[in-house]
Amino acid sequence: MYLKASETGYRLVGMPMDIPMMIGMVLIVAGLLLTLYGLIPKSESQRSEIMNLKVRALDDAPIRSSHVALLLVMAAAVTIDVMKPTTLSFVLPGMTEEYGLKSPLNPDGTVPAALVPFAGILGTVIGSFVWGWLGDTIGRRASILLAAVTFIGTSICGSMPTYSMNVFMCFIMGLGVGGMLPIMYTIMAETIPARHRGWIMVLIGGDVIGAYILTSWLAAELVPIYSWRILWLIGLPTGVFLILLNNWIPESPRYLLTRGRHEEAKKVMQRYGAKIIEDESTKLNVEENVQDRLIQLFQPPFHKITSAVILLALGVGFVSFGFQLWIPSNLQNMGFTEAEANYMLRDSALIGFPLNFLIAWMYGRWSSKNTLILLSGFTALSLLGFAFAGSAVADNQPLLYALLVMPIWGISSVVAVLSAYCVEIYPTRLRSRGSGLGAGISKAGGVIVIGLVVLSVASPSILGTSLIGAVPMGLAAIALAMFGVETQQRQLEDITAEQYGNWSFQAVEQKQTS
Known part of the structure; x- marks a missing residue:
């Protein structure tokens, strides 16, 4: 045909x-x-x-x-x-x-x-x-x-x-x-x-x-x-x-x-x-404690780190399909031409691109947990900067470029780091499910945003797109600081054993307290 x-x-x-x-x-x-x-x-x-x-x-x-x-x-x-x-x-x-x-x-x-x-x-x-x-x-x-x-x-x-x-x-x-x-x-x-x-x-x-x-x-x-x-x-x-x-x-x-x-x-x-x-x-025998069920991702000892993953993945989805989707039109609403807006977004991506190598080094050689906290935290701060500055940021192009780098380039780096982190924090029997959870939730934000386009809802303002991304990204940074697991250069079975060990210790402490 x-x-x-x-x-x-x-x-x-x-x-x-x-x-x-x-x-x-x-x-x-x-x-x-x-x-x-x-x-x-x-x-x-x-x-x-x-x-x-x-x-x-x-x-x-x-x-x-x-x-x-x-x-x-x-x-x-x-x-x-x-x-x-x-x-x-x-x-x-x-x-x-x-x-x-x-x-x-x-x-x-x-x-x-x-x-x-x-x-x-x-x-x-x-x-x-x-x-x-x-x-x-x-x-x-x-x-x-x-x-x-x-x-x-x-x-x-x-x-x-x-x-x-x-x-x-x-x-x-x-x-x-x-x-x-x-x-x-x-x-x-x-x-x-x-x-x-x-x-x-x-x-x-x-x-x-x-x-x-x-x-x-x-x-x-x-x-x-x-x-x-x-x-x-x-x-x-x-x-x-x-x-x-x-x-x-x-x-x-x-x-x-x-x-x-x-x-x-x-x-x-x-x-x-x-x-x-x-x-x-x-410590491979720790896998004997793991059930082949998705629900275990939401049960001890993984429930807290899963909550952090969900928050971060939602933030990724909202920024990727919310802020990024509408930023070209929002820049034009600020007074830039279509060509100027496209060049600004391209330049923002190019400014951040060399930092990919720094992020890879930080994650692999410094700290996986702290790398995620910094990336999500800086992304939230950049979006909050747009929310507070509003259209006035158009009068200060150096500041505009500085705020654009994280939500334009940085979010792709967050995706790469989150994908790597998800496969490290879960045990072998649940590893693919945990990785799929992070990927699926990050796309769920896209379903919501593109669904609004299908329904012909008007383009949201830069204030709305900034806040909808900043809130989950900021909460994710806090959750990672509280519940995050360090995986840098550690054996996967050691990570799982530590999670079970910490959970068992906390359970015993709570029992003694009660």
Whole structure:
């Protein structure tokens, strides 16, 4: 259908969905379900006795070629994953024109164009929780494979003749996008040696700019010739490429150990230079106290740190999809031209970009907890600065730039640090769920903000967008100071053991007091 439409500029609007296409749609859904079935481990003892393997040997292993290969593959996978939602902004203009949608480019339309990004971001919220559960159930590597197959299946969106089917397939695409990134962080946390884990995860998590550059380049080169639909169809080769990359992505040895798959864990550990040592004192046995349930994230000893994660994730969502979404129009309301506003936002991002390396060093070498507190605190202060200064800040451009850096550049750094932190503070049996929780809540703010656009609510003022982001970010900084866990260069099992130890001590103290 797509190729036959070349003579009309690849416009498919109004073309009926024929029998072969409907059969193909059914086969895609059936194929996704069969893929999930095929990825479920058929033989494992989920609650078998955990072998006393000294996992610390994995953390003590030197960086070798297998680690470098894993990091390169993960960087490529992050780029592919981030390209999917980034594509939305480049397909909307063409989609708006072809379907006659309501948008700033076509205010006379009836159906809002914002339904597409709304469906996509809603899918990422649900996908973060679903893939978090899958990562702890069928495995980290299997979950990434399922996301790749989802990207391939949803590439058919480029051939959808109706707008409603585009919205639906965008939602399915969002499921895979929302789930894959937390899983990749989980694998990195459980495989990279502890002394390098923090800064490497933060740097790889900051690869968003690479995805944006690649997507914008493809859009500039291909869309004028093959229409906006080609950007959806690219999901097929990139999904296949991700499956091929999976040959260099190992299953987490910690996950394998908690599932009783000891021999497989040994092979992976040997691949990464870890010595296989039996040690009765290993703290991996603390996992025996952990239940495979999402609800345990909200129960002792994790309930307090989870509250801090939720506050910070909400703040990230409100700033990313609230302040950032409306700041171009708010700057124009202050008297700047559209070009001036765009240049200011670009320059603010460029000013902050070199600080990515400082943040990675701080997180990996100084303090993970304090890095998060500083980032969230400075972001809250910058937003409060906008709230108090209001439109008057336009008269002081040095101050304006200083206030813009954190909510424009800094929030992406907060996302990278929060993603790394979430996979470190939770035990192996809950790690993917915890990572998915942070990712899902951060997208929930986007659902609220974009939902307002769909409902055609007027753009909020700079005061409103600043306060809605500053409040949760400030509360998150306080919660992290009170309940935060230090993870810098520490073995994952030690972090879990300390949380259980502190909780048990507090419980005994409370019992004695009562």
